[in-house]
Amino acid sequence: MRRFMEKRVLLGNSISRWRRSLSSTAQTATASVHDSDEFIARLPPFDYTPPPYNGPSGDEILGKRKEFLSPSISCLFRKPVNIVDGKMQYLFDENGRRYLDAFAGIAVVNCGHCHPGVVEPVINQIKRLQHPTVLYLNNAIADFAEALASKLPGDLKVVFFTNSGTEANELAMMMARLYTGCQDIISVRNGYHGNAAGTMGATGQSNWKFNVVQAGVHHALNPDPYRGMFGSDGAKYARDVHEIIQYGTTGHIAGFLFEAIQGVGGIVDLAPGYVPAVYDIVKKAGGLVIADEVQSGFARTGDFWGFEAHGVVPDIVTMAKGIGNGFPLGAVVTTAEIAGVLTRRSYFNTYGGNAVATTAGHAVLRVIEKEKLQENAAEVGSYLKQKLIQLKDKHQIIGDVRGRGLMLGVELVTDRELKTPAAAETMHVMDQMKELGVLIGKGGFFGNVFRITPPLCFTKDDADYLVEAMDHSMSKM
The missing domain is CATH 3.90.1150.10 (Aspartate Aminotransferase, domain 1)
Incomplete structure (x- = not known):
């Protein structure tokens, strides 16, 4: 009798657990349906169906x-x-x-991905000539350089092509040092400019710095309107640049490198008035102003260049990313006078100005303009x-x-x-x-x-x- 009662209790407990499990399952199923029903928005209609994919998972x-x-x-x-x-x-x-x-x-x-206005010119170019090298004449690099220069103000008319934004910023910093005869570069804390030795030095975040020599760069206060100590007062942040020059350099610098909007740093738009104030300070110290447009360029901000919103014309502009719509391409644009420093020795980039990449870049400019x-x-x-x-x-x-x-x-x-x-x-x-x-x-x-x-x-x-x-x-x- 005792064993029978124990079995009955065990059976009752099992049934209770089963009922609770069933109830829990039903609640979960109901919750899932409820969650699914709650979000009723749908992606906008789009007239494209990709071909079946048969590749690896x-x-x-x-x-x-x-x-x-x-x-x-x-x-x-x-x-x-x-x-x-x-x-x-x-x-x-x-x-x-x-x-x-x-x-x-x-x-x-x-x-946009696989835009026909970019894809078709690239296909036509790659069928005919993929890489002649810039040591020969070819219209792709010359035509794109002319079109790109037309998008920049003032005397910014001389173009050097690279493969990436890191290379572009490395070249810009070297040109500033050669032109001014000074070594000190000032960049902004929280900024990001690349992952080579020089650009890693200019980058103002420990997250992106390895323990290698990164000399000759000073980091100014970040003019961050949200987290910065001076809020949106750009003039107060600019004083830090002045003090760095006074107390941390000979009083003369090679240049100031900045992003109009910090990309990797969290889409930080620099405090109003900061860039014009720093521009004057840097010029008085004999330095060049370098605008890093790797992320903010090519119409992304609503202006063609991010620096336009700050009312200054830089001495050097670097660019990549949006320039080729996905093709490995970067560029440095500067004045003829500053560009002349690279004739003191031999400067060459094997893939910079590649025919396919520059064809893509030229196509990007046409698409941006045609489609507004x-x-x-x-x-x-x-x-x-x-x-x-x-x-x-x-x-x-x-x-x-x-x-x-x-x-x-x-x-x-x-x-x-x-x-x-x-x-x-x-x-x-x-x-x-x-x-x-x-x-x-x-x-x-x-x-x-x-x-x-x-x-x-x-x-x-x-x-x-x-x-x-x-x-x-x-x-x-």
Whole structure:
């Protein structure tokens, strides 16, 4: 009898556990349906279906990356997405799922993925001649140099082609030192200028610095209107540059290197009045002003160049990323007088001015003008920024919304008063947005800033969907 009762109790407990499990499963299923129903927004219609993908799976590719690529290379999301196709502002994964691309290959694909106005000229060029070297005459490099120079003000007419933004900034710093006869360069804290020895020295974040010699660069206070000690008072930040020259150099410098909007640093728009004030200070010290337009150039900010909003004309302009819509291409543009310093020795870049790359660059200029992408960046960017500011009023986790055109940043904090960085929450929201079909980037020293830099063909409908996906993801935290 006792054994019978014990079995009965055990059976009763098992049935209770089964009922609780069933109830829990039902609740989970109900919650899943509820969550799915709650987010009713849909990606804007798009008339393109990618061809079937028959390549290796994402897991296979990840395995090869781990075995054969540098361990320093990471993926943007916790569960990496295998991108196999792209068209304009959209990307497609191995299963044919469409994503809204709000990162554009790190502010690179300004015209849109696989834009026919870029692809077709490149195909025609590569069929005929791929790499003649600039030691021979070829019209591709000359025509693009002329078109590019026409986009710059004043005497900025001489072009040097490179393969990347890092190379462009390295060359610009060397030219400034040769021209002035001085060695000291001043750059801004929190800025990013590349990962070679010289540009790593100019970069103002420990995250991107290895323990190698990085001499001759001084870092000025970051004129950050959100986190900076002087708020939006650009003149006060500029005094720090003056004091660095007075107390940290001979009183004469080679140059000042800056980003009009700090990209990697978290889409930080420099405080009003800062750049013009620093321009005067640097000129009095005999230095050159170098504008790093690697991320902010080629119509991304609503102006063609980011420096235009600051009312100055630099002595040297560096560029890459958006210049080729994805082709490895960079450039340095300066005056004939400054360019002359490179004739003192031999300067050469094997791939700089490659026929295919410069054909792509020339095509980019034509597409930007023909499709009025600069105007679109200004209009849609302003619309999107206002929507994000409205979202800030709803979600306390948003500490700041900033940027210009389609170069926007959203900084997340756990405490608005203390501005405590919300790095883990940023990654969580990014992953959730990816599940809803939106790809964005992140940056900032603490990794707590959304970098929104989509292709410049982005529409207001795209902007609406991005904001709704961000809103939903934050509401579910």
